[in-house]
Each structure stands twice: as C-alpha cells, then as structure tokens.
Amino acid sequence: MSKINLQTLGFTDKFAAEATLYSNLFAGRVTAQYKEFYRVMTEAGELLAEVSGKLRFNAAALSAFPAVGDFVMLDRTDNTEGQAIIHHVLGRKSAFIRKAAGTANVEQVVASNIDTVFICMSLNSDFNLRRLERYLAIAWSSGALPVVVLTKADLCDDVAAKTAAAESVAIGAEILVTSSLAEDGHSQILPYLRSGSTAAFIGSSGVGKSTLINRLAGTDFATSGLRNDDKGRHTTTRRELIVLEHGGLVIDTPGMRELGLETADLSKSFADIDELAQQCRFRDCSHTHEAGCAVQKAITDGILAADRLSSYQKLQKEASYEGLDYKQIEEAKLNSMFKDIGGMKNARRFLHAKDKRRR
The missing domain is CATH 2.40.50.140 (Nucleic acid-binding proteins)
Known part of the structure; x- marks a missing residue:
C-alpha cells in the first residue's frame, strides 16, 4: 500500500x-x-x-x-x-458524547475530532422543529460546526415555508436543501469536505443520511434496499471513518442517532431566548408567571413562538437530569414541584407540621 x-x-x-x-x-x-x-x-x-x-x-x-x-x-x-x-x-478538538449503555452517568465518546456535523431532516413527514432544536443543542456542544441539511425536497409541496421555519430555530447554522432525485443532490455538501476535514451525519432513520453518504463515498455500503415505508435499511453496525476519494472524511456510526443531552449547549441553540432572558426583571425568572418577563412578552407580541419556549424548557429540564440515577431524578422532580416553598425538605416540614395540627 x-x-x-x-x-x-x-x-x-x-x-x-x-x-x-x-x-x-x-x-x-x-x-x-x-x-x-x-x-x-x-x-x-x-x-x-x-x-x-x-x-x-x-x-x-x-x-x-x-x-x-x-x-x-x-x-x-x-x-x-x-x-x-x-x-x-x-x-480532542471536538467530541460527541453519550451515556454508555446500562449506566447512569458513565460517558462514552461516540466520535471525535469532527469539523462539521450535518443535521439531516427530511421535508416530508419527518419534518419536526422540536427535534431539530434537540440536534442543534447536541451539535453545538460537541465543538463541531452544525449545518442543517433538509432532504427530500422533491417530496415537499412548500419547500420555502419549511425552510423558513427551520431558519427560525437554526440560529447561527447554515441550511442546505437537497433532493434525493437529483444526481448532484449532494453537491452543496462538498465545500465542507475539503481535504483533511471531517464531517458526521445525524438525524432520524430514513431521512436520507445513507443516500448522501453513499453519493459522497461513491459506493453503496450504507443502505441495503428499501423497506415498505420507503426508508432505507441502514446496515451500519459499527462506528467507522470513511476517507473520501475527492478529499475529506465522513464518520458513519449508528451511535450518532442515539445521542442524548449529556452536554447539550442550549445557550447557542436557543440564543434568542437567552438574549430575551437578559431583559427579564428577575434574574432567576422561570419565564412562566413572573411579572416583567421579557420572554413571555415576546410570545404575547408574536416575536417568539410559545412552542419554542416549551421546547427550551423541556430540553433544559432533561439536561439537568443527565448523570443522575433514578432516585436522584425523582428527588430533583420533587424539588422542582415544591420550589416555591423551598424544595422538598421544606415541603416535608410543612406536611409534618400540618399533620401535627390535625391531631
């Protein structure tokens, strides 16, 4: 050789x-x-x-x-x-990390030293802004540059509307639109794959990741025919780095589709909400019921979508549970429920005192 x-x-x-x-x-x-x-x-x-x-x-x-x-x-x-x-x-200059199978808080590196992560989402029934927000949070935290790839444009009746919707949540990330029917459908990705650069693909099953990798690699190792639901059957069973003939490298791995929020960077993926939060009257504003909440005002004024705030709060809560075992998670949930009276410990004292008064 x-x-x-x-x-x-x-x-x-x-x-x-x-x-x-x-x-x-x-x-x-x-x-x-x-x-x-x-x-x-x-x-x-x-x-x-x-x-x-x-x-x-x-x-x-x-x-x-x-x-x-x-x-x-x-x-x-x-x-x-x-x-x-x-x-x-x-x-490592960047890394995708997830919890190891069967553990509560053991971190495992799925892939490392990635320059660009392509977040693939199809423009048909798979299109989901809340999922895109999750993937963006994971991608930003890895240290790699996220690029959103909207696939299967040929199956979408209103590409412009969905692209605009994706742009509204993909703050700071470029958006590419591709078609599986076009022979050069992967051409927009090529500039990111210069010699020596490494890219990874994440996204739900069937969104066209394998098709894109196949075209980039000039082979057909990534799919094995089509299922009845028109989704490619992915045959990757191990993580693998592929050296492309025209320069660049691609990491193909089943693990990239199973990432959690171990190190999610919500400050970048939800930069718009973070910026609004700086204007809230209270520093610890939960953006739910407080007076002077700039985030709630933005929703009322039609500047921010209520669904986006809900997604932010859901991911924020999920990220706060990472690394905890089930007992710690339950305790965290209870503390959150009783935070207005000082947490679960104060709630127990309150209930104990109330029980005494009943006797």
Whole structure:
C-alpha cells in the first residue's frame, strides 16, 4: 500500500506538536472500533491495534479510551510482528458524547475530532422543529460546526415555508436543501469536505443520511434496499471513518442517532431566548408567571413562538437530569414541584407540621 499523508486525515499542526511529546511512537487515526480492537490508519497504511495495559489501567473514565476519529500514538505501523499497541490518545478538538449503555452517568465518546456535523431532516413527514432544536443543542456542544441539511425536497409541496421555519430555530447554522432525485443532490455538501476535514451525519432513520453518504463515498455500503415505508435499511453496525476519494472524511456510526443531552449547549441553540432572558426583571425568572418577563412578552407580541419556549424548557429540564440515577431524578422532580416553598425538605416540614395540627 502506498504511503498516506496524515495531513489528509486531519492531522493538524496542533496534533503534530502534541505527538512530538511521545518519542519512539507513531501517530495514526482510529477509523473503526470493534469490541476489543481498533482499526487505525497510519502513514504506512491500516492496521489493527489494542489499548496498552497502562492506558487501560490509568483511564479515569470510559471516555478516556480511543474512539473513532481519535488520533492515537502506537508502537508500530504494521501488523507483521503482531497487533499494534495504542499507548496514548491525543487531545480532542471536538467530541460527541453519550451515556454508555446500562449506566447512569458513565460517558462514552461516540466520535471525535469532527469539523462539521450535518443535521439531516427530511421535508416530508419527518419534518419536526422540536427535534431539530434537540440536534442543534447536541451539535453545538460537541465543538463541531452544525449545518442543517433538509432532504427530500422533491417530496415537499412548500419547500420555502419549511425552510423558513427551520431558519427560525437554526440560529447561527447554515441550511442546505437537497433532493434525493437529483444526481448532484449532494453537491452543496462538498465545500465542507475539503481535504483533511471531517464531517458526521445525524438525524432520524430514513431521512436520507445513507443516500448522501453513499453519493459522497461513491459506493453503496450504507443502505441495503428499501423497506415498505420507503426508508432505507441502514446496515451500519459499527462506528467507522470513511476517507473520501475527492478529499475529506465522513464518520458513519449508528451511535450518532442515539445521542442524548449529556452536554447539550442550549445557550447557542436557543440564543434568542437567552438574549430575551437578559431583559427579564428577575434574574432567576422561570419565564412562566413572573411579572416583567421579557420572554413571555415576546410570545404575547408574536416575536417568539410559545412552542419554542416549551421546547427550551423541556430540553433544559432533561439536561439537568443527565448523570443522575433514578432516585436522584425523582428527588430533583420533587424539588422542582415544591420550589416555591423551598424544595422538598421544606415541603416535608410543612406536611409534618400540618399533620401535627390535625391531631
């Protein structure tokens, strides 16, 4: 196999500088993750690798282990004399994080070092502004640049109206409109996939992510025919980084469709509400019943949609529960219910005193 220039894999000067700290080791990028092994691309080609015992022992959390997209330092660049060993994970410039399956608060990196995240939503029955707000909050928190891709324009009767609706919630993010029927339907995405840049796709099943990735990669690995409901049957069973022929890299992963709100950035995805909140009379305004609430006034004046505030409050509450076990969540809910009298502890005192008076 011919030598690979790591710069084409996104190995920037910052990564190169950090790599010099580890003498006698070689840099590579994780392109796929299996149960116990990783596929890593080095300057000499691809190889299989496993984590060193020291890295495993010193890992303070699951998130410290390598993930697809990570740049790592290995002891070799081929498998001729056995499996390569990963000794270090270089610092990440961005990361998608979710809770590990079956745990209450253990974070797992789904994919890392992403430059652009394409949030795909179709313009047919899948179109949902509240879902788009959720994906934007997740994307902003990752450190990558979110770009909204509205797919299946050929199935929509009023593309302009839905695009305008998406623009109303996608503050700070560019919006692209694509059609699955057009041969060049993916052309608007190409400028984001320059050599060395990495992109990821998130969105509901059947919105056209696989079709876009197939066209970008010039192959048909991402779908396996159509189901009766006209949705592509996605066959990706592991996280994988794909190097595109024309330059750029794409991370294809089932995990990107299962992200929660572990590190959601609501300040960017709901910048309009945050800006209005600065004008509220009370600093701790809940934007529900307080006098002098600028957010409620904006709703009354038709500047802000009531549904958008509801979505904001729902995601805010959901984000506050992340990392808690079920008992802690129940306690948080009760404290919220009784916040006007000082929380659950004061509520218990109040009920106890009331019970005494009845005796």
